[in-house]
Amino acid sequence: MSALSDQLVTFTILAFLVxxxxxxxxxxxxxxxPRTAAVPARELVGAGVGGSGGLTPQPPAAPGAAAAxxxxxxxxxxxxxAVVATALGALLHLGALVTRGLAADRMPWGNMYEFVLTVSWIGVTGWLxxxxxxxxxxxxxxFLTLVMVLLVATAELVLYTPIVPLVPALNSYWFVVHVSTIVFSSGILLLGVVPAVAYLMRAGYEQGKRSFPYTLAKRMPAAAALERLTFVLHAFAFPIFTFxxxxxAIWAEAAWGRPxxxxPKETWAFISWVVYAGYLHARATPSxxxxxxxxxxxLGFLTVLMNLFGVNIFFEGLHSYGGLD
Known part of the structure; x- marks a missing residue:
């Protein structure tokens, strides 16, 4: 099952790449x-008075219309x-998670590799x-599939960890309660940052700015639709993230005697919560x-990335069980 999971991850990357x-x-x-040919109308001269003979001139067909x-x-x-390949990638992605969980005989959230795989699957499923x-x-x-390729490839090439038993601190029913909600909310926040970035690009285009992403921005959905989607996703994810x-904190009280x-991970989770609360407050403020x-x-998602990667790589703490040496 472990080998099958690894193979499915590889096929998942290929599907997202396609x-x-x-x-x-x-x-x-x-x-x-379709282009309209700029050909002047021709007068048809007939035998009747007025010279038109009752005939109406027909405009010539645009030469590039068929090709366009x-x-x-x-x-x-x-x-x-692209949509079919994304859906196929999501199914392969789910298969990789299920087989990983079966091989480990637990929920596949015990280290950074498994966490990133799960968060990215939540993100792509939410996108569908x-x-x-x-x-x-x-x-x-x-943009969504670009993020998926980068995240899943990073998980496989950089974060991969062989299956090992959970550390004692994770052997609790709170493992399912806490980690499932943080994984789900992080996946939705991952999805939410995509329209946020697209909005910044599209809004600049609609304001007449000819910056670097101009070619991409002019083909995006309207800025208002992107901004609305960003808000809906964050408003949905924030209460789950808060829970x-x-x-x-409740789990920490049971495991370590203090809530x-x-x-470091607690601190950055609090920073993320403050930034996202600030986002929702700012969104509700017309000025x-x-x-x-x-x-x-x-910025909020950058703090989430810092909590996921930076804290596990650069800091030592009670949450240092990401699986990286």
Whole structure:
């Protein structure tokens, strides 16, 4: 089962890579539009008075219309392939997690490798739900699949850890309660940062800024739709994240005799909570610009990444069981 899980992770990366390339092809072809030929109308001279003979001139067909329509069809096909590849990648991803859990005889959340795999699966599954509800947001898939390729490849190439028993501190029913909620909320926050970054790019385009991502930004969904999606995802994830932090404090009281000790991971979880609370507060304040609100969402996810990678790699504490030596 362990070997099968490793193989499924490899196939997952390949599926997300195919999806990312297909989305890129859709972006490259997606601007095809039929062109209208600028040909002056010709007068038809007949025998009757007025010289028209009752005939109406017909405009010539645009010479590039057929080619543009073919290009548009190819773009739609590439987008469909991208969605199918993303769904296939999510299924392979789930298979990798299930087989890992069966091999370990526990929930597959015991180290950084397993945690990143689970968070990324939550993110891509959430994206498929969003796509089912709002197909018009499909072009965000380019950025989502890019994030998936980077995260899952990093997990396999850098964070991989052989299956080992849980450390004693994790042998508790709170392991399922606390870790499942922190994993789920982190996955939704991972998904939420994608439209936040896309909003910053698209808003700049709509304001007439011709910056580096101009070519990508002009093909994205409208800025208002991206901003709304960012808010909905964060408003959904924040209460779950709050519960996860509280559950972690209760677990710490049972395991270490104190609910809070400013351990590095506890500290960064608190920092993340404050930033995300600030995001929601700013979003509810009309005087705060939407660009500032979006940057708070990006900053919040950077703190989540710091808690996931930085704390486990650079700090020592009671939570130092990420599986890295």
């Amino acid at each position: 999806a990312m390339i297909s989305h890129a092809v859709e972006y490259a072809l997606g601007n095809a539009r 329509e073919r290009t548009a069809r190819r773009a739609r096909l590439a987008g469909l392939i 739900v969003v796509l089912w509800k709002r197909p018009s947001l499909r072009r965000l898939g380019l 996860a932090v509280i559950a972690g 809070w000790g400013w351990d 705060v610009k939407r660009n500032v609100v979006a940057w708070l969402a990006v």
